[in-house]
Amino acid sequence: MVAIVIPARYGSTRLPGKPLADICGKPMIQHVYERACEVAAAQLVLVATDDERVAQAVQGFGGRCVMTSAHHPSGTDRLAEVMQQVPADIYLNLQGDEPLVRPQDVQRLAEGMLAAPDVAVGTLCHAIDAQEALNPNAVKVVLADNGDALYFSRSPIPYPRDAAEASYLKHVGVYAYRREVLQRYARLPQPMTERAEKLGQLRLMAAGLKLRAYVVKPTGPGVDTPECLERVRALMAGQQPGQLPSLANIRLLITDVDGVLTDGGLFYDATGECMKRFHVRDGLGMKLLMESGIQVAVLSGRDSATLRKRVADLGIELSMFGVKDKAAACHELMAQARSTPEQTACIGDDSIDLPAFSACGLSYAVPEAPSYVRNAATAVLSTPGGQGAFRELADAILQAQGKQELLGSARGYAAVMTRMAQ
Numbered sequence: 001m002v003a004i005v006i007p008a009r010y011g012s013t014r015l016p017g018k019p020l021a022d023i024c025g026k027p028m029i030q031h032v033y034e035r036a037c038e039v040a041a042a043q044l045v046l047v048a049t050d051d052e053r054v055a056q057a058v059q060g061f062g063g064r065c066v067m068t069s070a071h072h073p074s075g076t077d078r079l080a081e082v083m084q085q086v087p088a089d090i091y092l093n094l095q096g097d098e099p100l101v102r103p104q105d106v107q108r109l110a111e112g113m114l115a116a117p118d119v120a121v122g123t124l125c126h127a128i129d130a131q132e133a134l135n136p137n138a139v140k141v142v143l144a145d146n147g148d149a150l151y152f153s154r155s156p157i158p159y160p161r162d163a164a165e166a167s168y169l170k171h172v173g174v175y176a177y178r179r180e181v182l183q184r185y186a187r188l189p190q191p192m193t194e195r196a197e198k199l200g201q202l203r204l205m206a207a208g209l210k211l212r213a214y215v216v217k218p219t220g221p222g223v224d225t226p227e228c229l230e231r232v233r234a235l236m237a238g239q240q241p242g243q244l245p246s247l248a249n250i251r252l253l254i255t256d257v258d259g260v261l262t263d264g265g266l267f268y269d270a271t272g273e274c275m276k277r278f279h280v281r282d283g284l285g286m287k288l289l290m291e292s293g294i295q296v297a298v299l300s301g302r303d304s305a306t307l308r309k310r311v312a313d314l315g316i317e318l319s320m321f322g323v324k325d326k327a328a329a330c331h332e333l334m335a336q337a338r339s340t341p342e343q344t345a346c347i348g349d350d351s352i353d354l355p356a357f358s359a360c361g362l363s364y365a366v367p368e369a370p371s372y373v374r375n376a377a378t379a380v381l382s383t384p385g386g387q388g389a390f391r392e393l394a395d396a397i398l399q400a401q402g403k404q405e406l407l408g409s410a411r412g413y414a415a416v417m418t419r420m421a422q
Contacts, residue, residue, distance in 0.1 A: 001043045001044065001087070001088045001089055001090075002041050002042045002043055002044075002088065002089065002090045002092065002110050002113075002114070003042065003043065003044040003045075003046070003086060003088035003090070003091050003092070004036045004039060004042045004044065004045045004046070004091075004092045004094050004106070005046060005047075005048050005079055005082050005086075005091055005092065005093055005094070006029070006032055006033060006036060006045070006046070006047045006048065006094050006095070006096045007047075007048050007049075007075045007078050007079070007093065007095065007096055008029050008047050008048070008049045008051075008054050008058075008096035009049070009050060009051070009096075010049070010050070010051035010053055010054050011050075011051070011070075012097075015223065015224065015225060015226060015228075015229065017053075018096075018097055018223060018229075019049070019054050019057070019096050019097075020053065020054065020057055021223065021229055023099055023229075023232060023233050023236055024233070024236050024237060026061075027057050027061075028096070028097065028099050028223060029047060029054065029057060029058060029096050030057070030058075030061045030063070031099035031236075032094065032095075032096050032097075032098060032099055032101065033045060033047060033058070033061070033063045035099075035101050035102075035103050035106075036094055036101075036103070036106065038103035039092075039103050039106045039107050039110060040107060041107055041110035041111055041114065042092065042106075042110060043088075044064075044086070044088065045063070045064065046063070046064040046065060046066055046082075046086065047063060047064070047065045047066070047096065048065075048066050048068045048078055048079070048081075048082050049065060049066075049067065049068065050067065050068055050069060050070035051070075052067075055067060066082055066085055066086065068081045068082060069081060074200050075093060075095075076093070076175075076177075076182070076185055076200055077185070077186060079091055079093050079177065079182060080182045080183070080185055080186060083179060083182045083183070088179065089178065089179055090110070090113050090114070090176055090177070090178055090179070091176070091177050091179070091182060092106060092109065092110060092174070092175070092176045093174065093175040093176075093177065094106060094174055095173055095174070095222065097222050097223040097224065098173075098174075098219075098220075098222045098223075099223065099232060099236065100219065100220030100221065100222075100232060100235065100236070101174070101219070101220075102216070102217075102219070105124055105172075105174070105216045105217075105219070106174060108124075108214055108216065109122050109123070109124055109174060109176050109214055110176065112176075112212065112214050113176045113178070116212065118210065119148075119210050119211075119212045120177075120178055120181050120204070120209040120210050120211070121175060121176065121177055121178070121181060121201070121204055121209060121210070121211045121212075122175070122176040122211070122212050122213070122214065123149075123171065123172065123173075123174060123175050123176070123201070123211060123212075123213050123214075124171075124172035124174050124213065124214055124215075124216050124219075125141050125143075125169040125170060125171050125172055125213045125214070125215055125216070126169065126170055126172060126215060126216050126217060126218045126219060127167065127168065127169060127170075127215070127218065128140075128168050128169070128170040128218070129168070130156070130160070130166070130168065130399070130400070131246060131247055131248060131400045132168075132170065133156040133168040133170075134156055134247070134396040134399060134400065135379055136154040136155070136379070136380070136381070136382040137154070137379055137380065138154075138170050139152055139153070139154060139170065139171040139173075139199060140152070140153055140154070140155070140156060140157050140168055140169060140170060140171065141153075141157075141169050141170075141171045141213055142157050142158060142169070143169065143213055143215075146212075147212045147213060147214065147215075148210055148211065148212050148213075149201075149205065149211040149212065149213050151202075151205070152171055152197070152199050152201055152202060152205075153197060153199075154197055154198075154199070154382060156168065160404065169213070169215065171201075171213070172216070172219055175201075181204070181209060184207075185203075185204075188203050188204070188206075188207050189203075189206075190203055191203060191206035193205075193206060194206070220232070220235060221235075225375055245341075245342040245343070245345075245361035245362050246400070247345070247362070247396055247397050247400035247401070248400045248401050249342065249343055250294060250343060250344070250345050250362065250397050250400075250401075251293075251294060251295065251337070251339045251343040251344070252294070252295045252296075252297060252318075252333070252334060252337045252339035252343060252344045252345075253289060253294060253295070253296050253297070253344075253345050253346070253347070253393070253394070253397065254296075254297045254298075254299050254330055254333055254344065254345070254346040254347075254356065254360065255296070255297070255298060255299065255346065255347045255390055256299060256300065256301075256346075256347060256348045256349060256350075256352075256353050256356075257276075257298060257299075257300040257302065257307060258276075258300070258301075258302060258349075259348075259349030259350060259366065259368075259369075259385045259386075260347050260348065260349050260366055260385045260386075260389055260390060261278055261279070261282055261298075261385070261386065261390060262276045262277055262278060262385065262386045263277060263384070263385055263386030263387070264349070264385065264386070265277060265386075275306060276304075276306050276307065276310070277386060278310055278386075279386055279387060279388050279390075279391070281388045281391040282388060282389070282390040282391050282394075283313075283314055284391070285388075285390055285391035285393075285394030285395065286314055286316065286390070286394065287314065287315075288394060288398060288406055288407070289394050289397065289398070290315070290316075291406075292398060292401070292403055292406065294397060294401075295318060295337045295339070296316055296318065297316070297318035297319060297320075297333045297337065298311050298316055298318070298319040298320075299319070299320050299323060299326060299329055299330065299333065299346075299356065300319075300320070300321050300322070300323065301322070301323055301324065301326070301352050302321070302322065303321035303322035304321075307321065308321065318333055318336055318337060320332070320333065324352075325355065326352060326353060326355045326356040326359070327355035327356060327358060327359040329356075330344070330346065330355075330356050330359040330360055331359055334359075340361075341359065341360055341361045342361040343361065344359075344360045344361055344362070345360055345361065345362040345363065345364065345393070345397070346359075346360040346362075346363050346364070347363075347364045347365075347366070347381070347389065347390060347393060348363065348364075348365060348366075348369070348373065348377075349365065349366045349368070349369045349373065349385055350369065350370065350373060351370070351372075351373065353365075353373065354373065354376055357376050357377060357378075362378045362379075363376070363377045363378045364377055364378065364379055364380070364381050364393055365377035365379075365380050365381065366380075366381055366383075366384055366385040366389045367380055367381060367382060367383070367384055368384055368385065381393060395407055
């Protein structure tokens with residue numbers, strides 16, 4: 001028997017009450033449930049939740065629901081608890097925040113598992129472009145010729161060495177597990193790859209289990225943030241939502257200092273603040289951008305001689321210090337750079353940077369930023385502040401604009417090296 005299980009947590013950190021968010025007159029969980037019921041290969045559809053409010057909503061539209069613990073570290077662990085209550089041979093884990101899921105894609109996954117008993121776990125993927133592949137929040141997968149997954153990563157895989165052409169597949173978080181796999185999952189050791197990438201499927205691969213990914217057409221967006229919810233509402237209402245700006249069009253990158261270019265540490269002597277620790281790779285990233293025609297601006301809520309000296313050493317002409325209103329400051333910097341919001345990106349790490357996020361077309365948070373700052377950003381970088389976070393985004397911009405040669409070849413670097421400073 002094939003059972004579709006839809007995990008639905010009420011207490012989402014990015015969007016509390018997410019399963020019950022109204023979309024075209026129905027709670028989001030109902031849209032997912034109804035689409036799951038269209039999968040002919042499944043004999044059972046149910047919602048697994050840890051909250052009575054979600055359970056009542058599911059029962060209200062005639063769906064089946066089971067209660068699970070609120071303390072599961074992952075969706076797979078929640079699925080293993082469901083297995084103890086609901087017998088089946090194959091369990092399909094369909095996320096409760098994917099109201100645009102296509103029943104035919106889930107059907108293909110179920111049919112693939114039924115036709116290949118040697119496959120332990122099945123999942124889905126679809127093609128993406130090189131720019132999206134640079135986003136660490138988009139998990140990439142490389143497949144063998146028979147569709148078996150070779151590796152999953154937040155990095156762009158395969159890596160386009162020497163700007164060689166590469167194609168990319170994005171992993172779609174829909175899984176099909178055989179019962180015996182779920183019985184083993186909790187006992188499997190967590191490998192280094194899972195700890196490094198924060199991807200649970202790497203635990204299964206490290207244990208030698210076969211994961212097969214079925215390629216489908218590009219899928220609609222899921223719901224992670226209030227902005228995602230509005231986009232999905234527009235799509236389901238037949239409207240065309242606005243598109244995000246592209247790194248390929250960025251002409252100005254505005255960066256905070258403390259917590260982004262530094263690790264946030266402040267060093268004082270008897271005369272006051274005197275030292276900050278900067279990373280040389282960030283400085284080189286700034287110079288590479290500027291030599292490529294992309295302007296860099298430094299925007300700081302603090303002011304110090306140390307900071308001004310670093311900015312001067314790097315030859316940065318656009319800068320503002322001691323700023324309290326970063327939205328207004330961003331608009332002023334855009335005017336000086338003759339850049340539009342759609343051509344501007346910014347990096348920040350704390351509440352003071354949120355107005356800058358709203359002013360710029362694209363915004364990026366360092367990974368150690370508070371959750372509410374990360375949630376407000378377009379994307380979250382993988383490198384911590386003070387350890388090369390700016391360089392990570394600088395490289396992504398150069399790659400998106402077809403300037404990989406500056407990063408990965410001696411000839412490319414030689415073209416600008418005489419003007420470099422770290």
